Amino acid sequence: xxxxxxxxxxxxxxxxxxxxxxxxxxxxxxxxxxxxxxxxxxxxxxxxxxxxxxxxxxxxxxxxxxxxxxxxxxxxxxxxxxxxxxxxxxxxxxxxxxxxxxxxxxxxxxxxxxxxxxxxxxxxxxxxxxxxxxxxxxxxxxxxxxxxxxxxxxxxxxxxxxxxxxxx
Numbered sequence: 001x002x003x004x005x006x007x008x009x010x011x012x013x014x015x016x017x018x019x020x021x022x023x024x025x026x027x028x029x030x031x032x033x034x035x036x037x038x039x040x041x042x043x044x045x046x047x048x049x050x051x052x053x054x055x056x057x058x059x060x061x062x063x064x065x066x067x068x069x070x071x072x073x074x075x076x077x078x079x080x081x082x083x084x085x086x087x088x089x090x091x092x093x094x095x096x097x098x099x100x101x102x103x104x105x106x107x108x109x110x111x112x113x114x115x116x117x118x119x120x121x122x123x124x125x126x127x128x129x130x131x132x133x134x135x136x137x138x139x140x141x142x143x144x145x146x147x148x149x150x151x152x153x154x155x156x157x158x159x160x161x162x163x164x165x166x167x168x
Contacts, residue, residue, distance in 0.1 A: 003044075005046065007072070008020050008135075010074075022140050023047070086121050093125055104143055108139075
């Protein structure tokens with residue numbers, strides 16, 4: 001079973017100004033992928049304002065207490081004054097996975113140069129993969145298109161499982 005947690009950062013959604021659709025789209029994509037591959041999964045959701053302390057607390061909780069295998073954050077990766085996700089998550093990382101986000105920015109930046117403004121990061125915190133995704137539902141789906149095919153392998157490697165098709 002792969003346990004996932006989606007944390008959406010949005011001042012307006014957390015105050016009830018609008019409905020968070022980013023996490024709904026991402027969870028739908030993740031669910032469909034896992035179901036198509038017959039992988040057992042669970043997905044949890046948390047909605048918070050753009051608050052670095054709350055994000056740090058949640059990450060600590062999910063990586064140390066519940067030990068989920070994957071955290072997706074939605075929002076806070078842009079260049080706006082309240083976009084704090086990369087600055088909050090980076091110091092918590094045990095390992096970085098820069099290639100994932102570099103590939104995404106190049107892939108989608110070729111047709112939409114604004115995609116290169118995303119400051120999303122990927123890494124590992126205490127045996128938990130973390131991916132910081134943009135708040136846009138469309139961008140979140142695009143990120144998942146790249147992330148999901150590598151997710152099971154990455155979780156297996158983190159857990160120390162041997163893959164017969166891999167030279168690890």
